[in-house]
Amino acid sequence: GENVEQHPSTLSVQEGDSAVIKCTYSDSASNYFPWYKQELGKRPQLIIDIRSNVGEKKDQRIAVTLNKTAKHFSLHITETQPEDSAVYFCAAITRAQKLVFGQGTRLTINP
Amino acid sequence: DAGVIQSPRHEVTEMGQEVTLRCKPISGHNSLFWYRQTMMRGLELLIYFNNNVPIDDSGMPEDRFSAKMPNASFSTLKIQPSEPRDSAVYFCASKLSGANVLTFGAGSRLTVL
Numbered sequence: 001g002e003n004v005e006q007h008p009s010t011l012s013v014q015e016g017d018s019a020v021i022k023c024t025y026s027d028s029a030s031n032y033f034p035w036y037k038q039e040l041g042k043r044p045q046l047i048i049d050i051r052s053n054v055g056e057k058k059d060q061r062i063a064v065t066l067n068k069t070a071k072h073f074s075l076h077i078t079e080t081q082p083e084d085s086a087v088y089f090c091a092a093i094t095r096a097q098k099l100v101f102g103q104g105t106r107l108t109i110n111p
Numbered sequence: 112d113a114g115v116i117q118s119p120r121h122e123v124t125e126m127g128q129e130v131t132l133r134c135k136p137i138s139g140h141n142s143l144f145w146y147r148q149t150m151m152r153g154l155e156l157l158i159y160f161n162n163n164v165p166i167d168d169s170g171m172p173e174d175r176f177s178a179k180m181p182n183a184s185f186s187t188l189k190i191q192p193s194e195p196r197d198s199a200v201y202f203c204a205s206k207l208s209g210a211n212v213l214t215f216g217a218g219s220r221l222t223v224l
Binding site: 032034042043044045046049051089093096097098099100101102103104 | 153167208
């Protein structure tokens with residue numbers, strides 16, 4: 001079936017360190033992989049995405065890598081800041097054009 | 112554009128009552144999605160529409176849930192009768208069917224007592 005697994009469920013890092021969140025997907029036809037950030041009480045908001053014809057994409061302190069062969073993709077946040085604290089969701093679009101989300105990672109940045 | 116508009120933002124109701132959640136997608140977007148978010152189950156896709164037609168409702172938990180999209184600018188998600196386990200935040204999201212970027216509304220927080 002269509003499934004996205006996300007790890008870890010919680011992550012705590014010191015301010016200034018890097019954070020990495022990993023996801024795997026099951027639908028080999030998936031070709032679009034967005035990452036959403038959700039702050040407490042707010043809606044999920046797109047922060048970065050990657051398409052299957054690209055292996056890596058970077059936007060300032062955040063980057064996403066994709067390994068299509070292994071069907072996994074990762075979010076990397078460098079030089080973390082307190083405002084990076086939030087829940088992060090990965091997702092994959094299926095061949096049926098559904099966006100399926102991972103379970104989320106609660107990231108806490110310790111000052 | 113005002114984005115995806117949802118109402119009500121908060122609803123508290125008693126078990127057995129009917130609940131109707133509303134959504135107005137971004138103008139021009141022709142795909143609309145309803146998600147439910149809970150701590151235990153994360154973001155679950157309930158149903159989605161393309162050009163007002165329901166495409167996949169396999170995520171709708173049971174017959175108490177129904178969704179409609181009578182026109183391109185309005186959709187409803189109805190729960191009848193509601194139960195305490197339906198308590199969650201319900202998000203509506205929209206996009207262009209040929210594009211990938213999904214935009215979420217602010218959500219409707221439902222509490223069933």
